[in-house]
Every structure is written in structure tokens, then in C-alpha cells.
Amino acid sequence: MSTAPPTDLLGYWDELLTDVEREKLRSLRALLEERARPHLAEWWEAAESPAHLRQELAALRLEDDPALLGDDGRPSPFYIGFKHFEFARFDLSIGTVYGGQVGMFRTVVREGGSPEQVAALDERIARFEYTGCFALTEPDHGSDIALGLATTATRDGDSWTITGRKRWIGNAAISDVILVIAKDAADGRAKAFLVPREAPGVSLTEIRGKIAARMVRNADIVLDGVRVDESQRLQRIDSFRDVSAILAQLRFVIGWNAAGLQTGAYEAALRYALAREQFGRPIAGFQLMQEKLTRMLGNATATLALAVRLTELKARGELTEVHAALAKTWAADRTRETVALGREIGGAEGGRVETDLARFFGDAEAGYTFEGTHEMNSLIVGRAITGLSAFTR
Structure with a gap:
């Protein structure tokens, strides 16, 4: 197994990464080769999500190893970039199974939640103890979702009622919560809610017959009068501009x-x-x-x-x-x-x-x-x- 990407002819691997970062990425490469390579074709053809790898990947501490963190408490952007490179180089679906959690979901919670919400959830998300997916696009609104957001949230005291549909939501079937972007019925502005996947009124239908990212469990989601407490709304998201x-x-x-x-x-x-x-x-x-x-x-x-x-x-x-x-x-x-x-x-x-x-x-x-x-x-x-x-x- 090589120690640097064979196509890195311009030398970015050696120039932009520290010894610690390179060793961390080598450990990722080794795990993927050992635990996933023998089964890739089988998983892809069967459209089977290797969700069981999440805990093994989390154990590598690719996100929160103190040796990786800078003064801002975060890894360097070049390390993050090469981490995405390594996953995509191996398999896009496995990269999405992992990255949808620690990239998309974690980032929206970290940047959109209150300090109290972030303190309670961030470390658990990084360790895959609290899993989530990001539900933005809808059956009739993809590229125009900013203006066409049809899922609504209506406030009643300290709770909200959410009604609508979401489509192409990756990792939905293997997540504890669905981070739903919905339009506030009162002011028309976008809000974000942590909706338990098993909450009454939530139903999922997996999207089958895909030619791409077959190991990612994408879903159609119906939210039929789902009740969510105000405490589960991400407090720093108050418009689509924030999203x-x-x-x-x-x-x-x-x-x-x-x-x-x-x-x-x-x-x-x-x-x-x-x-x-x-x-x-x-x-x-x-x-x-x-x-x-x-x-x-x-x-x-x-x-x-x-x-x-x-x-x-x-x-x-x-x-x-x-x-x-x-x-x-x-x-x-x-x-x-x-x-x-x-x-x-x-x-x-x-x-x-x-x-x-x-x-x-x-x-x-x-x-x-x-x-x-x-x-x-x-x-x-x-x-x-x-x-x-x-x-x-």
C-alpha cells in the first residue's frame, strides 16, 4: 500500500499535511482496505449500506483527536480536504455514509445550534453516538428549494407541528434524527428541527433502483403533523440565508x-x-x-x-x-x-x-x-x- 496518493504529482500530500495528519489518513486507508475492500462489489450490487463501519471509523478519531486540532479546536482545512479525497478515492457511498454525519449533519448542528445545544450534541455526533441526516430537498423542489420550500412548521406554545415531504435524504434510514428544514407558517422564514426518526407521523420509503451511490440509503420522507418541542429547534437558524x-x-x-x-x-x-x-x-x-x-x-x-x-x-x-x-x-x-x-x-x-x-x-x-x-x-x-x-x- 502506498504512503501517498499515487496521482499527487504536485506533492500536496507532503507539503500541506503534518506527520500526524498523514498517519491519521494512512490509518483510514488501512481500515478501508481491510474491512471494506473485500466486500465492495457485493455491497454495491446489493445496494447494502455498510453502516456497521461507522463505529470502526469513529474509533479512528478522524475528527476529534486532540493531535489534529488547531487553536480553533478544529482540524486544518487541508486535512479535511484530504480526508474527503481518501473516502472518494475508495468509495463515494462509504464516504457519504461517514461524511453525511460528521460533515453535513455535524456542521449544521454546530453552526446552527445554540451554545447549549452544541455543547450537548457535538461530541456525541463526532463519536456517532447521536446520528443524523440533513433533510432539505423535496419531491417538487431541488434547485429552487430556497424559494419553493413547501414543508411547513406551525408553532403552538412550546412545540411545533411539521407537515411536508422530503426526498433524496441520504442516511435517513440509519439515523436517530432527521434535521428538517421547514418554513415557519407565521413568518415564512426557514427553521431547522431535530426530528426523531421514530416520531409519530414520520414515515420513510427508501429509494431503490439507483445507478449511483447505491450503498447510500436515500429516502422519501413524509412528515404528517409531526410534533417537535421548541428545544429541538436549532436556535441560530432563522432564515434560508442562515442555512x-x-x-x-x-x-x-x-x-x-x-x-x-x-x-x-x-x-x-x-x-x-x-x-x-x-x-x-x-x-x-x-x-x-x-x-x-x-x-x-x-x-x-x-x-x-x-x-x-x-x-x-x-x-x-x-x-x-x-x-x-x-x-x-x-x-x-x-x-x-x-x-x-x-x-x-x-x-x-x-x-x-x-x-x-x-x-x-x-x-x-x-x-x-x-x-x-x-x-x-x-x-x-x-x-x-x-x-x-x-x-x-
């Missing part, structure tokens, strides 16, 4: 996920090309194969470089919506191209999960859509370029 500001803190990892997924596809294609023989020699020795591998490596390297630059801007407080949107739309395109080249190298075998090429090929479609679709991110950049908004007519 957007929190989610913006996570946008810098877009490039890291894309670079990791491309790296995994490249490594799988290279392994296959070196092992597969045609006309008496490995296909890796043919010009056409080497050209494809070179393009894959170039895409992965360029995307990693972009991820590093976005992280630098994040650390300086200069990362903008336009930076993130341009990075997402460009990196998603490169990812699609990279995994397609890998599948081509595999020929017919590239369509089989056992070679890993089909898994990366399918999972790239999930990355192409979440974190904002290609079209919506293009409109964000287009508005900045031209000064004209194409969102409305």
Missing part, C-alpha cells in the same frame, strides 16, 4: 471529492490495464491505452490542484459562491470524462463491478448532481460573468 451560509462552509470540499473519485477510477483502470493481456502483452503497453490513462491522470491532477486552491481561499475567508460554482461544474465534467475513459479501458469488463470501473462510472453521476447541478452552477457563474441573471425571465 445557505452554513452550507457554504462545506463547498470547498467539492474539488476534493471529485479529485478523489477520479483518482480511484484512474488507479482501477491502471491496475486493469497492467493485468489484462491482449495480443500477447498487457494492454497498458498500447498507445491508445496510454493516451487514455494520461488524460485520466491529467484530469485528476488538475482537479486536485483546483481543490487545493479553493481550500487556500477558504482558509483566508475569500472563497465565494462563484469560485465554488465554477469549481463544481468544471470538476463534475472532468469526473464524467475520467470515469468514462476508465470504463473504456476495461472494455466489457469495465461494465462489471468487480473491476471497480463500473462502480466509479456509476457513482460519478451522483457527484454530477449533488452539491448543485451542472446547470444551476453554470447559471451562478454566468450571472457573475455577464451581470445578467438567467434564473428568471
Whole structure:
């Protein structure tokens, strides 16, 4: 097993990470290779979530080991980026099973909760003792959710009644609580609630038949007059602007996920090309194969470089919506191209999960859509370029 990403031609691993951070990521890599690699194809084909790995991953203390924490009590953004890279390089679904908890859910609670709520929940979330998922999108509202939020919350004394539906909610079936974003019926502003998954009025239907992120248990959620105490409302979220500001803190990892997924596809294609023989020699020795591998490596390297630059801007407080949107739309395109080249190298075998090429090929479609679709991110950049908004007519 290598000690640094083989595609890190520009030396970011050695330059940007401390010895402690590199060793922590090596321990992650070792656990994934030992505990997940033998079962990946089986889990993916059966759409089985490896939720049992969460406690083993939590035991690595990837988030809260004191040796990782800076003066602000948090790991460095470059370590966080490389952690996302490592998960995506191995498997996007496992990265989501883990990251949906300690990335999305933890960040929204940490930034949106009151100091008392954060003190009570933050460490438990990091240890996977209190699990949650983030429920924002709805059956009829994805890209337009900011203006189209249909799930409502009506206050009655010290409790709220929540009614509505949520769709494509990852990890919902394996979480203790669902962090629901709903519109306050009184003032029309977005609020956030910690809704127990087993609460009366909550029903989940898992989304099946997916071609991407098959090990993530996405769900349709119906909230039918669900009662939630005021104490379960995150006290520092009082508008959709608050939600957007929190989610913006996570946008810098877009490039890291894309670079990791491309790296995994490249490594799988290279392994296959070196092992597969045609006309008496490995296909890796043919010009056409080497050209494809070179393009894959170039895409992965360029995307990693972009991820590093976005992280630098994040650390300086200069990362903008336009930076993130341009990075997402460009990196998603490169990812699609990279995994397609890998599948081509595999020929017919590239369509089989056992070679890993089909898994990366399918999972790239999930990355192409979440974190904002290609079209919506293009409109964000287009508005900045031209000064004209194409969102409305």
C-alpha cells in the first residue's frame, strides 16, 4: 500500500499535511482496505449500506483527536480536504455514509445550534453516538428549494407541528434524527428541527433502483403533523440565508471529492490495464491505452490542484459562491470524462463491478448532481460573468 496518493504529482500530500495528519489518513486507508475492500462489489450490487463501519471509523478519531486540532479546536482545512479525497478515492457511498454525519449533519448542528445545544450534541455526533441526516430537498423542489420550500412548521406554545415531504435524504434510514428544514407558517422564514426518526407521523420509503451511490440509503420522507418541542429547534437558524451560509462552509470540499473519485477510477483502470493481456502483452503497453490513462491522470491532477486552491481561499475567508460554482461544474465534467475513459479501458469488463470501473462510472453521476447541478452552477457563474441573471425571465 502506498504512503501517498499515487496521482499527487504536485506533492500536496507532503507539503500541506503534518506527520500526524498523514498517519491519521494512512490509518483510514488501512481500515478501508481491510474491512471494506473485500466486500465492495457485493455491497454495491446489493445496494447494502455498510453502516456497521461507522463505529470502526469513529474509533479512528478522524475528527476529534486532540493531535489534529488547531487553536480553533478544529482540524486544518487541508486535512479535511484530504480526508474527503481518501473516502472518494475508495468509495463515494462509504464516504457519504461517514461524511453525511460528521460533515453535513455535524456542521449544521454546530453552526446552527445554540451554545447549549452544541455543547450537548457535538461530541456525541463526532463519536456517532447521536446520528443524523440533513433533510432539505423535496419531491417538487431541488434547485429552487430556497424559494419553493413547501414543508411547513406551525408553532403552538412550546412545540411545533411539521407537515411536508422530503426526498433524496441520504442516511435517513440509519439515523436517530432527521434535521428538517421547514418554513415557519407565521413568518415564512426557514427553521431547522431535530426530528426523531421514530416520531409519530414520520414515515420513510427508501429509494431503490439507483445507478449511483447505491450503498447510500436515500429516502422519501413524509412528515404528517409531526410534533417537535421548541428545544429541538436549532436556535441560530432563522432564515434560508442562515442555512445557505452554513452550507457554504462545506463547498470547498467539492474539488476534493471529485479529485478523489477520479483518482480511484484512474488507479482501477491502471491496475486493469497492467493485468489484462491482449495480443500477447498487457494492454497498458498500447498507445491508445496510454493516451487514455494520461488524460485520466491529467484530469485528476488538475482537479486536485483546483481543490487545493479553493481550500487556500477558504482558509483566508475569500472563497465565494462563484469560485465554488465554477469549481463544481468544471470538476463534475472532468469526473464524467475520467470515469468514462476508465470504463473504456476495461472494455466489457469495465461494465462489471468487480473491476471497480463500473462502480466509479456509476457513482460519478451522483457527484454530477449533488452539491448543485451542472446547470444551476453554470447559471451562478454566468450571472457573475455577464451581470445578467438567467434564473428568471
